[in-house]
Amino acid sequence: MTTDEGIKYDRSLLGVEHPIGTFSVTREMIVGFARSTGETDEKYIGSPDGTGDVVAPSTICNIFVNGVSRPDISLEFGDLSFFAGQSIECKSEIKPGDTLSATTRLEEVYAKTGRSGKMVFSVWRTTFTNQKDDTVALVNESFVRRNRSK
């Protein structure tokens, strides 16, 4: 069972879009991301002589959401935080030269009780659009707070 009753946090943040930045996508960035994650397909890493057109792997937006600072929701629960899960919807191809703008919003906060006790999840949804105003990716991130085991 999930619920948000009784969870203390700043509810005024729910559904409010916050700009988190504008990001230029370079060939070097795409190839670096692809290589660091073990991609071997030349459509992502280019040809062995360092040339050739590339497109970004579908999950590249993670470079930009990783470590971004979001508004503090002032959640009054737990003393231990984890990155619980993530989803990425790939809407359109991302290429070198693209400029991506991102906004994020607090989608929901809910509690769940598991074997290790009560946990509170906060879910943020980040939307990336390119310079043509096309949505290229939607990223949902779920963070969990719980109390340390005694």
Add this chain to the structure above:
Amino acid sequence: MNTNIVYFEDVELGDDIGPITRTVESDQVLEFVSLREPDPKPSRFTSEAAAKEEGLPNAIVPGAMNIALMSQILTDWSPTVCLKKIDVVFRGMVPHEKPLTFSGIVTDKDDSGNSTDLECDIVMENQEGVRLVIGHAEFALPSKP
């Protein structure tokens, strides 16, 4: 890179995808972290000492990197895969320098004739068979010409 061409008609419910095995090297994690922060400070992702200070047994692979690795179950399966959505849950810490096995199973196929969409469950396991990351993906394959 796998050059095996897979078409929508080749796939049945319950088909296995993969497995593939990967080992994430510490240098790869450093390269990944450096994409966002060119001169990263030691952290649980890049430093054994920093990880141990946080009570972890060793440095771990960032969640943001794990989802990229998970997507490769599909993109490595066939260059014809068009990934539409990937959804993962992090269940355990993913270590550096240890073999990881990725696999999937086809769970849904749109036989209505309106699309060539499919869905699958995906999993990353360590050498002991412990599920470190689980998830679900939606993708499309082209029809046979």
